[in-house]
Amino acid sequence: VQLQESGPGLVKPSQTLSLTCNVSGDSVIRGGYYWSWIRQHPGKGLEWIASIYNSDSTYYNPSLKSRVSISVDPSKNQFSLKLTSVTAADTAVYFCAKDPAYGGTHYFDCWGQGTLVTVSS
Amino acid sequence: DIQMTQSPSSLSASVGDRVTITCQASQDISNYLNWYQQKPGEAPNLLIYDASNLEAGVPSRFSGSGSGTDFTFTISSLQPEDIATYYCQQYDDLPLFTFGPGTKVDLK
Numbered sequence: 001v002q003l004q005e006s007g008p009g010l011v012k013p014s015q016t017l018s019l020t021c022n023v024s025g026d027s028v029i030r031g032g033y034y035w036s037w038i039r040q041h042p043g044k045g046l047e048w049i050a051s052i053y054n055s056d057s058t059y060y061n062p063s064l065k066s067r068v069s070i071s072v073d074p075s076k077n078q079f080s081l082k083l084t085s086v087t088a089a090d091t092a093v094y095f096c097a098k099d100p101a102y103g104g105t106h107y108f109d110c111w112g113q114g115t116l117v118t119v120s121s
Numbered sequence: 122d123i124q125m126t127q128s129p130s131s132l133s134a135s136v137g138d139r140v141t142i143t144c145q146a147s148q149d150i151s152n153y154l155n156w157y158q159q160k161p162g163e164a165p166n167l168l169i170y171d172a173s174n175l176e177a178g179v180p181s182r183f184s185g186s187g188s189g190t191d192f193t194f195t196i197s198s199l200q201p202e203d204i205a206t207y208y209c210q211q212y213d214d215l216p217l218f219t220f221g222p223g224t225k226v227d228l229k
Contacts, residue, residue, distance in 0.1 A: 027156035036218075046165065046208060048218040059216030060122075095164055105171055106212040107155045109218075 003112035021096030034099035144209035
């Protein structure tokens with residue numbers, strides 16, 4: 001499986017950040033996988049943002065829940081992230097990742113290369 | 122929410138040295154703990170899952186142990202290609218995944 005993020009590298013404050021993760025080598029509607037977004041602020045650690053399971057069960061980091069949504073587009077074999085009302089604090093490298101959730105075990109075993117999103121006017 | 126801490130935050134070691142990193146959870150997370158390696162400019166790479174299981178293809182010099190709140194990650198003999206930042210990550214508090222702050226390993 002390979003994952004590749006795409007989307008604007010620059011977003012204005014108060015606007016919506018939209019990113020897409022293209023999945024190759026597997027189906028985004030394959031049952032059992034958690035397709036996820038994780039971000040990393042410049043020079044900082046990793047922050048889980050959201051996951052989607054079986055195309056319709058969504059899970060969000062409580063700290064971002066009011067502004068974030070995740071969805072799947074089976075026709076394009078992609079999943080997407082939207083983050084509204086962005087501020088400079090949302091400037092980060094955004095990674096998409098796969099959690100196969102084998103037998104109740106959870107880990108991120110496949111990651112995209114990451115895409116830097118800068119929030120600035 | 123479960124908080125994760127790591128120590129040290131950084132360390133310098135020589136090639137061939139044994140390197141140990143600890144990760145502590147703010148509450149019991151059983152063995153629901155993973156370890157990742159991240160090299161500059163790259164995505165994290167899974168090394169250890171469920172505290173002590175080596176991911177396929179990962180060199181055996183990497184190992185993990187622990188359960189409950191205290192975990193240890195070890196590189197038995199540091200190699201130049203191991204220079205990276207290492208993160209622990211818990212999944213006991215599903216669906217909230219939490220990462221530790223990271224430990225940067227460089228060469229002395």
